Amino acid sequence: MANSTDKIPTIDDLIKLDQDDPLNWTRDEFEIPNIKACGGEGDGGAIYFCGNSLGLLSKKARKHMIEELDVWSTSSVTGHFSHPHKRPWKHVDQPLTPHLAKLVGAKESEVAHSSTLTSNMHNLFTSFYRPTIKRWKIVIEKGSFPSDWYAVHSHPKLHEAVLSPQQIDEAIIGLEPREGEDTLRTEDILKVIEENQDEIAIVWLPLVQYYTGQLFDIATISPKVHSIGALLGLDMAHGIGNVECKLNEWDVDFAVWCTYKYLNSGPAGIGGFYVKDGLDNGGRRLAGWWGNDSATRFQMLPEFNPTKGAKGYQHSCTPVFSSIPLLSTLELINKIGFNKMLKKQKDLTGLLEKLLKSSKYYKPFLNTKNQNELGFKILTPEFPFRGTQLSISILPENNKEIMPKIFSRLIKNGLIGDERYPNVIRLSPVVLYNKFEEIGKAFKILEDAFKAEEDGKEFENEIDLDMISKD
Template sequence: MTSFEPTPDFAAQLDAQDPLREFRNQFYIPLGPNGQESVYMCGNSLGLQPRTARAAAERQFTNWEEMAVEGHFRGDTPWMNFHARLTEATARIVGANPLEVVVMNNLTTNLHLLLISFYRPTISRYKVLMESSAFPSDQYALESQVRLHGLSPDNTIVELAPRPGEHTLRTEDIVAKINELGGSLATVIMGGLNYYTGQVYDMAAITQAGHAVGAKVGFDLAHAAGNIPLHLHDWDVDFACWCTYKYLNSGPGGVAGAFVHERFANQPELLRLAGWWGHDEEERFKMRKGFRPMRGAAGWQLSNSSILTMAVHEAALAVHDAAGGMAALRRKSELLTGYLEFLIKRLELPETQLEVITPTNPAERGCQLSLLVHQNGRELFDHLMDAGIIGDWREPNVIRLAPVPLYNTFQDVQRVGVVLAEWAATQR
């Protein structure tokens, strides 16, 4: 599709041709103010509930009811190894070998656990590089990790900011900063996709540059996992972590994931914070002193699995797989996002009033577009919400809209275009 039309008939035609159109029916769609289905464009904050989620959790409630503690070892889904049920699907989503991934904890907990291992400052190599507009939780985590080593964040954390007058980072500027820091750089930790602008970073180039100067390289994939194709193993990334409640639709506060490259799989001496679920499972219940980590990412586990949240996550992963995985989702995502971009451009508002700060190159973005509204931004957001269009507002003046390919339609996007046009007509 090389050209778009703004009409309802055109959007309906695209929906009729969409091979993923039936997957919308596998999710609950919230109702808007008029009692009709809303246009939910907020999957970048919280994905919708799969219709299979409740039954998946109820299945484990039944196991708990009928077997109690024996549920760890009996039944069709023994809790003892429940995390392993999620490994293959998780590896496919992030482009990893099964040995390299584990589902556990939540995102910031996993980030802390990984930084313990992969931020090991020395007198000469101690700097950390991150983007200046990183999600606050990542900033707080890094500040505390730096202080843990007796260092000052002000003298240790180097933040990358876009060039004056620009909203996104250029890859050449990231690489140049890595080269400038050189032997003083211990760790690079960036978002794979920036939560605010929606920019996808060139993770392969960043990893290559970081390794060339002897640094470890990791990514927070909260907004990337389930949104864009990832190839963590092939890109040679050292470590990564992500949540599952956004594009993976696993519920508020759902269980998270972690990646550790297989080169570290057989390094039990690698410093980490240990817990008994990361201990060699063949000896775990012998209750002996002396931590011996499991091979691969599983060796970073601390506690036994959160079964209820993992059950929901398993149900959500099954929907993702049934849709054909990231290749199929990405094809629709590029078309959906391109259509939304087309409708926004048709408003013909000056950039001094409304500006899309997400890259125009599809390879540099996922399904999110960030609208920087210089005038009357909150008014526009309220207008969208009143019309049953659920996006999200980020201070001081950004509206994020994310058409998610699993459950959003082209008619959803066309409806957003109509409501935006109504508002734009009042601004002239």
């Protein structure tokens, strides 16, 4: 935190930080959820620390969406080609591509805006997972998001003509933290790659891990992957718009992402993907109309002639209603400058970490004396190996009933994070719409929730574990 000391800041200190913050104006660009509408008690805006799951609606996005509905109403099909706001639906992805390429550290030719994260993952694995008898394994973290885990496991089974049943069963190498640790060490990832160097076809990692919030050291991992002759792919769902992405500099081969978290495209909003220029697909491509050369696409020719670059892997025309909200956020980020956002992110999340570590309920080191005490530990690594998210594990870990009660009290008092069964609560203060003052208030709400649990107070209206978005 800028100008930080060992002193715990007061609310007045935090208000002053907000007043002096050069990015304090961006909050007014968003619509802040209501406490009562989110399931809490009281009036006014909630403290929304859940942008890692679903970002907020920007005011400009609302305006643009209404404009698109009006175009649909008044112009209908002609809106594809003639648009009063110069956003013709036929080319709705064009203004997005430069912003996305800049944000992920890639060339425009390497970026496509299409479909959903898992569909894009299947699409690219079809082209770039080409197992042989000698090189067929996929490295993935064992604690990966289920969609990635399921998707990766499905692909070896599609190659029964090449792989034996035993190879299919042994195709997945699952990375696990060391016993007693919560996150993966880079040195252990490198060791697994080295030990299986002759058999690995693809290493698939998240840029930011969804559960722990760990930011992976891709700059170190990538050279090792390529030195053994394998490809490196990334899931950037929790990375894009959150941390610095340098896909070209890191020499990543392919990547996918969603846009409804830190880029605020709306529930289940559109995804995107990256394919390194010149990456060989071995003649394997799932073709679709929208991947055909845009110059001849509407001639409806029988031969498929793919657009050069990532856009040649697109299938269907771009969904307008999940692209337009995204444009609003991308334009805002471009106006601010992502480097300035990263600085504020470090300060915001660093402040939350500082306050959490000042709590009497913070128990980073468990032993036989305190392992059954009420409290929490922070799973997320310290800066620089994290983004905005801090994941806290509620203790004792063998009691699965405490986390839902703590989480319910947070919601009741207007702090919106999200939970991960059985013990984790994720809190993510987002640069674009959260304030320093909210960090202090959120910490007080969390402290009060633990005190109520410690005092044995009953809490009957627990939040349904399925209430909050699960990604």
